[in-house]
Amino acid sequence: MFCISDSATIGENVIIGNFVVIEDDVQIGDNCIIGHNVVIHKGTKIGNNVRIDDNTVIGKKPMRSVNSIFKDEKELEAATISDGCLIGAGVIIYCGCKIGKDTLIADLSTVRENVTIGNKTIIGRGVAIENFCSIGNSCKLETNVYITAYSTIEDNAFIAPGVVTSNDNFASRSKERFKHFKGVTVKKGGRIGAQATILPGKIINEDGFVAAGSVVTKDVNSGTIVAGNPAKYFKDVPKEQLLENQ
Template identity: 75%
Template sequence: MNMNYISDKAHLGNDIKIGRFSIVEDNVVIGDNCLIGNNVVIHEGSIIGDNVRIDDNTVIGKLPMRSVNSIFKDEDKLAPCKISNECLIGAGVIVYAGCGIGEKTLIADLAVVRENVTIGQRTIIGKGATIENFCKVGSNCKIQTNVYVTAYSEIEDYVFIAPCVVTSNDNYAARSKERFKHFKGVTVKKGGRIGAGSVILPGKVINEDGFAAAGSVVTKDVESAKIVAGNPAKCFRDVPEEQLLKNQ
């Protein structure tokens, strides 16, 4: 007895294995040699490349919900979720419609990637991390366990973000209509690094090879190749020459 629902309008490649109680909706495309776990839902139109693994209880291509007072408005039509070749998607992950995930990227268990997000190649999104909507994450990044990347943020290539880092985009903390004009996420330039438990305030920029040490509260932009530390974070010293990205 087949316990799955697979639409006859879906397009499945060769040598695919699908666990029990999984759903593949209309116009989904799944490439060759994919492994789909149990109780996985792949929503309409989603595109899965070759050699992709998707673990149990994961949802691909979810449509967003909007509360009545949300700052975000529903879009007429989100692009299909696209997961490129050789990606690994963990258990209990939610990847929304309108996302594009680059090749060989790993999204660990319980992570959430919201709509209108792009993630580059060979990037790691850690366990329980959240990438909010309208974010761009580059290639070869490591975004570790329980990191929160707020909406409208940009993370460039080779960025390291340690566990439990929090970013923010609202200087008005949900008070005053003026805030709707000023939402701005954070920017971490190529090779930027953020230590465990740091907080990055709205609109702040960590420039190339900049490093916010563990526990920092970043209230000002971090200069290139400088280490900042403390609350509020202040310049501590230069990043050692041997640790600059160009010397790796």
């Protein structure tokens, strides 16, 4: 039993589970698997060979509290899930998201509106990616990573479990903060160890490495390892570990 709009387009060899809702103008490609209790909101575009597991929501519209820093905006575009993606159980992907080819988004993850994720990237279990973020190709964000709004993660970045990023140096006090919101930037090949914390606006430059448990209060130079609280230079990244040598 399911509810599919007459204006939705379903490709060939698509398997649809029980209690699925597919709204108006949704497009689903060939050879897809849609699990039980999945909701796919209006206009969502899903490519070929995509798997979406049970209890997942695609194309959700954002909610705004009365004191949200994000004000009403123009109508968001529909969500797009490209060919070959694997979307786990209990995932929520908001409208305005674009997910590249062959990307995996694991169980219980949340991807907010206005987020782009590249090709062949892994978003681990319970990861939260806030709005206005860009995640590159071939990245790996492991379990329970938190990517704050207005962040950029470039290609081949690695972010270990439990990493926390932030974008507000005023900690929700003073109207001045509205002028300065800035997430983190992880340049190509940057790596962050488990349970590290990255403060607002900080940049992990190419092949930079943040050691586990560190608190990053300054930008990290290319090809260097930083460690501690506050994080300080420890040593250079070994040459055999640089992205160009992989």
